[in-house]
Amino acid sequence: MAFKGGTMGAQVKFETVRAEYAALWAECEIRPERDKTITATAKKIIQNRPRYDAVSRATGVPWYVIGIIHQMECSLSFTKHLHNGDSLKARTWQVPAGRPKVWPPSGQDPWDASAIDALTMPGKEFHKITDWSVERVAYTLELYNGFGYRLYRKINSPYLWSFTTHYKAGKYVADGKWSASAVSGQSGAMAILKKLIELDAMGVDLKEASPVKAWPKPEDAVPLPGPVVSAPVLEAARSRSVWALVTAFFVTIWEYIRSLFEWLFGGLDSAVALLPQIDTEAQGIMAPLASLGAMLQLNIAAISTVIAGVCIVIAIVRHSRDKAELVDKRKQVGD
Numbered sequence: 001m002a003f004k005g006g007t008m009g010a011q012v013k014f015e016t017v018r019a020e021y022a023a024l025w026a027e028c029e030i031r032p033e034r035d036k037t038i039t040a041t042a043k044k045i046i047q048n049r050p051r052y053d054a055v056s057r058a059t060g061v062p063w064y065v066i067g068i069i070h071q072m073e074c075s076l077s078f079t080k081h082l083h084n085g086d087s088l089k090a091r092t093w094q095v096p097a098g099r100p101k102v103w104p105p106s107g108q109d110p111w112d113a114s115a116i117d118a119l120t121m122p123g124k125e126f127h128k129i130t131d132w133s134v135e136r137v138a139y140t141l142e143l144y145n146g147f148g149y150r151l152y153r154k155i156n157s158p159y160l161w162s163f164t165t166h167y168k169a170g171k172y173v174a175d176g177k178w179s180a181s182a183v184s185g186q187s188g189a190m191a192i193l194k195k196l197i198e199l200d201a202m203g204v205d206l207k208e209a210s211p212v213k214a215w216p217k218p219e220d221a222v223p224l225p226g227p228v229v230s231a232p233v234l235e236a237a238r239s240r241s242v243w244a245l246v247t248a249f250f251v252t253i254w255e256y257i258r259s260l261f262e263w264l265f266g267g268l269d270s271a272v273a274l275l276p277q278i279d280t281e282a283q284g285i286m287a288p289l290a291s292l293g294a295m296l297q298l299n300i301a302a303i304s305t306v307i308a309g310v311c312i313v314i315a316i317v318r319h320s321r322d323k324a325e326l327v328d329k330r331k332q333v334g335d
């Protein structure tokens with residue numbers, strides 16, 4: 001099953017993220033090394049379509065959406081609840097717990113009954129959806145897993161985008177337990193959808209994403225507060241430029257480099273002063289060395305200053321160029 005990142009559906013409205021889904025879908029590519037795995041999964045979903053069709057007739061949810069959720073939550077097993085992958089031998093015990101309310105079902109296939117409940121329960125109510133566009137499918141699937149990645153981790157949800165070019169790392173390894181280095185080993189829902197369209201374009205009755213002019217987000221969207229960081233790092237993060245990060249790096253460590261040199265050369269004098277019995281003889285030896293050290297300190301500082309200055313200038317120029325390219329790209333998307 002896929003661990004939940006929080007079912008905070010009320011905090012994310014479809015219209016505020018619709019343009020984002022359309023843009024991500026248009027640019028989404030399946031990673032070549034994952035294509036074989038996703039193809040095998042999509043073929044199994046197509047083979048299972050008769051089971052999904054039965055639930056689709058009862059709920060109005062497209063068969064391929066049901067199939068994708070079945071893979072994400074149950075690894076295509078018909079012995080598990082569609083809600084979260086718990087065993088059908090009892091009600092669910094993980095989030096959402098205690099579903100379905102009436103269990104076992106009377107006169108109905110257990111998996112079908114559980115799947116219908118999972119899709120129509122309060123907080124989901126997918127049976128009320130009538131417009132199954134690409135954007136709505138993406139929103140529905142992210143809602144199913146929860147918006148924790150979006151709201152609290154600021155990354156594309158691996159539940160949707162794993163195995164595509166829109167996801168690299170970061171995942172919830174258990175309900176509410178986050179790991180920034182963990183990488184999802186599960187096919188993302190939108191990657192599976194792309195492969196289903198490729199294998200069965202006629203069977204996937206899906207509306208293509210609508211043209212949008214509001215990416216990355218509507219101007220009136222209110223961002224959630226983020227962690228407190230230094231100004232250079234914050235600017236680097238906002239610009240999405242690696243050269244801005246280089247600038248921030250050099251600006252941040254420069255004072256530490258100078259302090260290190262001062263400590264090293266000052267430490268030599270302090271060490272000799274701790275040995276009174278040889279202090280007199282050492283003074284004669286240390287006098288020229290101290291002069292050499294002072295000269296070296298000055299030279300090293302000067303060289304470091306020049307190097308850091310050059311790197312900062314290069315970084316700022318590259319950062320400005322990257323930022324200009326990003327602005328042009330956004331204008332092209334808007335057009």
